[in-house]
Amino acid sequence: MSVVDLLGRPLRDLRLSVTDNCNFRCSYCLPAELFPADYPFLNASQLLSFPEILRVVEAARPLGLKKVKITGGEPLLRGLLPNLVKSLKTQFPDLEVGLITNGLHLQPLLSRFRSSGLDSVTVSIDAVDPDVFSALSGNGHRVETILSAIEATREVFGAVKLNTVLLRGENDDQVEPLARYFRRPGFNLRFIEFMDVGTLNAWSPDRLVSGAEVLARLQSLAESENLGDLIPLPKSHPGETSERWSWSQGNGELGFINSITRPFCGDCSRVRLGADGRLYTCLFASLGYDLRSPLRAGESTSELTGRLARLWSGRNDQYSQLRGVGFQTKGNSSRIEMFAVGG
Ligand code: SAM
Ligand code: SF4
Ligand code: SF4
Numbered sequence: 001m002s003v004v005d006l007l008g009r010p011l012r013d014l015r016l017s018v019t020d021n022c023n024f025r026c027s028y029c030l031p032a033e034l035f036p037a038d039y040p041f042l043n044a045s046q047l048l049s050f051p052e053i054l055r056v057v058e059a060a061r062p063l064g065l066k067k068v069k070i071t072g073g074e075p076l077l078r079g080l081l082p083n084l085v086k087s088l089k090t091q092f093p094d095l096e097v098g099l100i101t102n103g104l105h106l107q108p109l110l111s112r113f114r115s116s117g118l119d120s121v122t123v124s125i126d127a128v129d130p131d132v133f134s135a136l137s138g139n140g141h142r143v144e145t146i147l148s149a150i151e152a153t154r155e156v157f158g159a160v161k162l163n164t165v166l167l168r169g170e171n172d173d174q175v176e177p178l179a180r181y182f183r184r185p186g187f188n189l190r191f192i193e194f195m196d197v198g199t200l201n202a203w204s205p206d207r208l209v210s211g212a213e214v215l216a217r218l219q220s221l222a223e224s225e226n227l228g229d230l231i232p233l234p235k236s237h238p239g240e241t242s243e244r245w246s247w248s249q250g251n252g253e254l255g256f257i258n259s260i261t262r263p264f265c266g267d268c269s270r271v272r273l274g275a276d277g278r279l280y281t282c283l284f285a286s287l288g289y290d291l292r293s294p295l296r297a298g299e300s301t302s303e304l305t306g307r308l309a310r311l312w313s314g315r316n317d318q319y320s321q322l323r324g325v326g327f328q329t330k331g332n333s334s335r336i337e338m339f340a341v342g343g
Contacts (some may be wrong), residue, residue, distance in 0.1 A: 003312045005314070005315035005316065010064050013065070013069065014069070014271055014272070015071055017109035017340070017341065020275050021073045023077060027136070027167070027201065032139070041151040048292060051214065052277065056090075056279075058092075066095065067097075067098070068096070069100055069262070070098070084088065086117060088106050089118075098119055100123075100343060104149075106123065116194045120161065121318070122162070124165075125164060130142065132170075140234035152231065154187065154291050161190060161255075162178075169209065177297075179221060180221075183227065184252050189253070210258065210260070211258035238269075242255035242256065244269075260320070260323070263320030263323070271312065286341070
């Protein structure tokens with residue numbers, strides 16, 4: 001009984017936020033001046049428990065759910081996360097489960113994640129230069145810790161994806177250093193365009209570095225430093241958000257998630273579950289649908305499935321596609337923030 005929305009899009013992917021809290025203060029997500037150390041993030045009783053999360057996944061499976069990506073906030077701030085992965089993989093062996101993290105607490109947990117059955121790891125890294133990284137993390141973190149965790153992930157999992165957000169004038173000089181550093185087998189460096197998610201990250205077109213610009217810079221880097229050709233790759237699966245390229249001689253992949261300049265709403269099969277149990281059918285939604293109350297009121301899994309099916313079949317979100325000419329953002333000014341809905 002799979003389900004499609006009003007635009008014929010299936011429900012395939014779940015972004016699962018396990019906490020809204022974070023130990024970084026990236027300016028494009030949780031600007032330090034607005035989110036001090038004592039900011040009241042969700043408390044334990046407000047968070048969905050692991051059994052509640054498993055119930056939501058169980059309810060979504062009959063509708064076509066194939067993939068879960070665990071996110072946040074910073075997901076590794078949620079204790080015992082490998083246990084959640086293990087339960088997901090035990091209960092739903094063919095469900096693909098990935099993790100996206102800033103990498104700060106990753107290294108000591110890698111072998112537990114591996115044995116829990118985790119399928120893939122994405123680490124966000126916006127610079128290799130120590131000073132640029134430290135400033136961007138908003139909390140003075142050391143890039144060496146993250147680079148070491150990335151190398152270890154590549155060893156334990158055989159491959160690792162990297163996510164980079166560029167901000168003009170802050171880290172756009174990191175394109176070439178990042179590309180040189182990760183131009184190796186097993187690394188997939190993806191540039192995500194800075195998005196106007198939420199209302200607090202001071203998004204403006206002047207701060208955007210387009211994927212097309214980054215690709216052109218990498219093509220000239222390849223030429224000037226004799227790094228071989230950049231080869232376009234086909235989509236690896238339907239709903240793939242990344243435009244994929246590879247370095248020649250198997251030296252890793254590059255990806256461009258051009259959500260602003262080349263929106264991909266037409267293929268969007270993602271639903272997002274906030275850490276408090278609110279479900280969002282779009283990254284740019286302002287309203288979430290409360291699943292925690294029915295879960296805690298004892299609603300059965302089949303009733304939850306029906307609730308999810310009704311929500312998805314009424315969905316017509318295509319925010320990025322409708323975003324106005326000249327990058328004028330449209331719609332409600334109370335859009336949910338990225339740290340609350342997960343990336
Ligand atoms: N804390 C984890 C991390 O940073 O990997 C997981 C959550 S974070 C919200 C998920 C992804 O969203 C990260 O790769 C981050 O760079 C990206 N992100 C956050 N705010 C963004 C924005 N305004 N535009 C584009 N990407 C953004
Ligand atoms: Fe934290 Fe990730 Fe947001 Fe940076 S992007 S502030 S690491 S949740
Ligand atoms: Fe999906 Fe909304 Fe992003 Fe479009 S704007 S790709 S519908 S999350």
